[in-house]
Amino acid sequence: MPEHAVVIELRGVDKSFGRQKVLDQIDIVIPEAKTTVIVGASGQGKSVLLKHMLGLIRADRGEVLVLGRDIARMSNRELRDTRTRFGVLFQGAALLDSITVFDNVALPLRERTRLTESEIRKRVREKLELMNLVDVDEKYPAQLSGGMKKRVGLARALILEPKIVFLDEPTTGLDVKMSKEIYRLIHTTQERLGFTAVIVSHDVPKIFKLADYIALMAASRIQGCLPPVEFQLSDNPYIRDFVQETMGEIYTSGERVT
Amino acid sequence: MENFCERLGENALYHINYAGRLGIFLFLCLTNILAPPYKIRPVIQQIHFIGAKSLFVIVFTGAFTGMVLGLQGYYSLRQFGSESALGSAVALSLIRELGPVLTALMVTGRAGSAICAEIGIMRNSEQIDALECMAIDPYRFLMAPKFLAAFFALPLLTSFFDVVGIFGGFLIGVKLLGVNEGAYFSGMYKSVVWDDIYMGIVKSLCFAVLIVWICAGKGFYLHLERSGGFGAEGVSRATTNAVVLSSVAILVWDYLITAILL
Ligand SMILES: Nc1ncnc2c1ncn2[C@@H]1O[C@H](COP(=O)(O)OP(=O)(O)OP(=O)(O)O)[C@@H](O)[C@H]1O
Ligand SMILES: [Mg+2]
Numbered sequence: 001m002p003e004h005a006v007v008i009e010l011r012g013v014d015k016s017f018g019r020q021k022v023l024d025q026i027d028i029v030i031p032e033a034k035t036t037v038i039v040g041a042s043g044q045g046k047s048v049l050l051k052h053m054l055g056l057i058r059a060d061r062g063e064v065l066v067l068g069r070d071i072a073r074m075s076n077r078e079l080r081d082t083r084t085r086f087g088v089l090f091q092g093a094a095l096l097d098s099i100t101v102f103d104n105v106a107l108p109l110r111e112r113t114r115l116t117e118s119e120i121r122k123r124v125r126e127k128l129e130l131m132n133l134v135d136v137d138e139k140y141p142a143q144l145s146g147g148m149k150k151r152v153g154l155a156r157a158l159i160l161e162p163k164i165v166f167l168d169e170p171t172t173g174l175d176v177k178m179s180k181e182i183y184r185l186i187h188t189t190q191e192r193l194g195f196t197a198v199i200v201s202h203d204v205p206k207i208f209k210l211a212d213y214i215a216l217m218a219a220s221r222i223q224g225c226l227p228p229v230e231f232q233l234s235d236n237p238y239i240r241d242f243v244q245e246t247m248g249e250i251y252t253s254g255e256r257v258t
Numbered sequence: 259m260e261n262f263c264e265r266l267g268e269n270a271l272y273h274i275n276y277a278g279r280l281g282i283f284l285f286l287c288l289t290n291i292l293a294p295p296y297k298i299r300p301v302i303q304q305i306h307f308i309g310a311k312s313l314f315v316i317v318f319t320g321a322f323t324g325m326v327l328g329l330q331g332y333y334s335l336r337q338f339g340s341e342s343a344l345g346s347a348v349a350l351s352l353i354r355e356l357g358p359v360l361t362a363l364m365v366t367g368r369a370g371s372a373i374c375a376e377i378g379i380m381r382n383s384e385q386i387d388a389l390e391c392m393a394i395d396p397y398r399f400l401m402a403p404k405f406l407a408a409f410f411a412l413p414l415l416t417s418f419f420d421v422v423g424i425f426g427g428f429l430i431g432v433k434l435l436g437v438n439e440g441a442y443f444s445g446m447y448k449s450v451v452w453d454d455i456y457m458g459i460v461k462s463l464c465f466a467v468l469i470v471w472i473c474a475g476k477g478f479y480l481h482l483e484r485s486g487g488f489g490a491e492g493v494s495r496a497t498t499n500a501v502v503l504s505s506v507a508i509l510v511w512d513y514l515i516t517a518i519l520l
Contacts, residue, residue: 056387076286076395083393094388096380111295111394156392166391 005032007164007196008053012062015048022048024220026062035190035197036225037207039242040217046200047091049217050166053198054088055079084112087162087195091169093153095141101128101152102137108160127155130185132178146173154182158189167199179203183210204246208232216242272484279482283475284467290397291405300403308369308404309411313418315364320419323356324348324426331427332435341431345442346449348427349420353450353458355512357420362465362508365412366501370473373404374500377477378493386478401474408466416462457519464515468507476500 008030015023022045030036030053038046051057052064055071064071066082074082095104105124109115115123128136131151141149150173157165170186171179187210190197201207208214208228215225218238226234232243327348335341377400380386389396424446431437476496480487487496 051387054387054391056390080393080395083391086391086393088388088391090384090388092384094384096385096388097383098376107394108392111392111399114295 006030006065007032007067008198009065010049010052010062011065013052013059013064014061015045015052015057015059021220023052023059026222028215028222028225030196030198031213032196033190033194034212035186035199035210036213036215037211038198038200038215038217039202039204039207042202044217045220046217047168050168050198050200054086054166055083084160085163087157087160087165089150089153089157089165089167089170091172091200093141093149095149095152095156097141099140100137101133101139101141101144104141104152105156105159108156112160123159124155127159128152131155132181147175147178150174151178151182161193162195163193164196165198167197167201169200169202171201171203179206183207186210218242276479276482279479280471280475283478284471286397287401287405287471287474290395291402293395293398293402297403301406304403304407305411307372308365308407309415312365312368312411312415315368316361316415316419317422319360319364320357320422321426323360323419324352324423324428325430327351327356327423328427328430328435332431332437341437342441343445344427344431344437345424345444345446348431349424349446349450350454352420352423352427353454355516357416357423358458358461358465359508359512361412361416361419361462362469363505365408365415365465366469366473366504366508369408370469370504371497371501373470374473374477374497375493377474378480378487378496379477381478381480382487382489382493396478401470401478404470404474405467408470409463412462412466412469413459416458420458457516460519461512461515464511465508468511469504472504472507473500476503 006029008028010026010028013023013026014021026049028036028049038049040046048057052059053066053071055064055066055074058072067085069078069082071079071082095101096107099107102124105127106120109120109123128134131154133148133151133155136144136148136152141152144152150170154167154170157167167186171182174182183206186197186199189195199207199210208231211228213225214228214231216223216231216236216239223236223238224231224234231239232247234240234243328344331344331347332341335343335347377386380400386396386400389399428439428442432439432442476499477493480492480496483492483496485495486492
C-alpha cells in the first residue's frame with residue numbers, strides 16, 4: 001500500500017485475555033509522516049492494539065516491529081531509546097496524580113532534557129496556552145474536568161516534539177469547538193514537525209479530514225487500512241456497515257451519491 | 259487427587275514466578291539507583307516522608323521499650339544480685355536486637371504500607387505505563403529515591419530508638435528503682451563494643467532494603483497479583499500482604515544475620 005518508509009508494522013499479532021480473543025491475526029502498517037486513524041465500536045480492542053505498539057502489552061503470537069525492530073526482543077535500554085521518540089496520550093490521560101498540572105507537563109522536559117527551569121517554564125506555558133488551559137498550573141489532576149485532563153495529557157504528549165504520536169481518543173469528552181481546535185492543532189503541529197500519528201477515535205466523519213489512512217477494528221481484525229475516500233467506498237461488509245451507521249446512507253457505495 | 263496435585267503445582271509455579279520477578283525488580287532498582295540524571299530533591303522528600311515523619315513514633319516506641327527493659331531487667335537481675343549490670347543489659351539488647359527490628363517494623367507499618375499503596379495506585383491508573391512511554395525509567399524515577407532515603411533514614415531512626423531507649427531504661431532503673439547511676443552507665447561503656455554497633459547498622463541497612471523492596475515490589479506488580487489486583491480492594495489487599503510479608507521477612511532475616519555475624 002504505502003510507498004513511504006514504515007514506522008510500525010504488526011505481523012500476525014494474536015492476543016487473548018483468558019478465553020476472550022481480542023486481536024486475531026492483526027496485520028497493519030503505519031507509514032512515516034502520515035496519520036493513521038483506527039476506528040471501531042467500543043470494546044473492539046483499539047486501545048489494546050495501541051498498547052501493543054507501545055510495548056506495554058506483549059503479543060501472544062506474531063511480531064510488532066517498531067522502526068524495523070521487534071519490540072518484544074528489545075532490551076530495556078533499546079526500548080527506552082525507542083520510546084524517546086514517542087508522544088503518548090492514554091485514553092484515561094494517565095496523568096501523575098500527586099503532582100500539579102504544570103509539573104506533569106514539565107516532567108518529560110525535566111527528566112529528559114537539560115533545559116533550565118525558566119526555559120521549561122516558558123515551554124510548558126506555551127503548550128498549556130495552546131491547549132486553552134489557563135489558570136490550571138497549580139491544580140492537581142483530580143481537580144480537573146475530563147476534557148481538561150485530556151488536554152493536559154495532549155500537552156504532555158507533544159511537549160518534547162515527538163516523532164511518533166499515539167493518541168487514544170484525543171477529543172472524546174471535548175466540546176465541538178474545542179475538538180475542532182485540537183484537530184487543527186494536531187494538523188498544524190504535524191505539518192511543522194512531520195510526525196507519524198496513530199489516532200484512535202470515535203469522531204467519525206470529522207476525523208476523516210485529518211486521516212491519511214483509516215483502519216477499522218471489527219471482529220478482532222483490521223478490516224482494511226485505506227485512504228478516507230476508498231474507505232468510504234469499500235465493499236468490505238464490516239466497513240460498509242460502519243460507514244453506513246456512522247455517516248448515513250448517502251456516503252456509502254458511490255453509486256447512490258448523486 | 260489429580261486436581262489437588264494440579265493445584266499444588268500451579269501454586270508453586272505462581273510463587274516461584276513471583277519470587278523471580280521480585281528478584282529482577284530488586285536487581286533493576288539497585289542498578290538504577292545511581293543512574294543519571296541525579297536529582298536530590300526527590301530523595302530529600304522521601305527522607306522526609308520515611309524518616310522525619312516516623313521520628314515521633316520511633317521516639318515513642320523507643321522510650322517505652324527502654325522503660326520496659328529497665329523494669330524487666332531490674333527484677334530479673336536482682337535475683338542474682340547484679341542490678342549493676344542493668345545498663346549493659348538494656349543497651350546491648352537495644353543496640354543489637356530490639357532497636358533495628360522494632361524500628362524496621364514501625365517503618366514498615368508507617369511508610370512501607372504507604373509506599374505499596376502509592377505504587378499500586380500508580381500501576382492501577384496506568385501512571386507507570388505512562389512513565390514508561392515517556393521513556394522515564396520507573397525504577398530510577400520512583401524506586402531509587404525510596405531506596406536511597408530508606409538507606410539514610412533507617413540507621414538514623416534506629417540510633418534514635420537506641421538512645422531514647424537507653425534513657426527510658428535509665429529513667430526506670432535509676433530514677434525509679436534506684437540502681438546506681440554510675441553503675442548504669444559505666445557498665446554500658448564497658449560492655450558495648452564496636453561490633454555491637456556494627457551489627458545494629460548492618461541490620462538496619464538490610465531492613466531498609468527489605469522494606470522498600472517488598473512493599474514497592476508488591477505495588478509495582480499489582481496487576482499480576484493472582485487474587486486480582488483490581489481497584490481499591492486490590493490495592494488494599496496488596497498493601498496488607500506487603501506489610502505482613504515484609505514484617506515476616508524482617509524477623510527471619512534478623513535471625514539469619516545474627517547467626518552469620520555472631
Ligand atoms: N487488561 C485486560 N484484561 C482483560 N481484558 C482486557 C484487558 N484490556 C482490555 N481487555 C478487553 O479487551 C477488549 C478490548 O478493549 P479495548 O480497551 O482495546 O477496547 P477499545 O476498542 O479501546 O474500546 P473503547 O472505544 O471503548 O475505548 C475489551 O473487551 C476488554 O474487556
Ligand atoms: Mg479504548
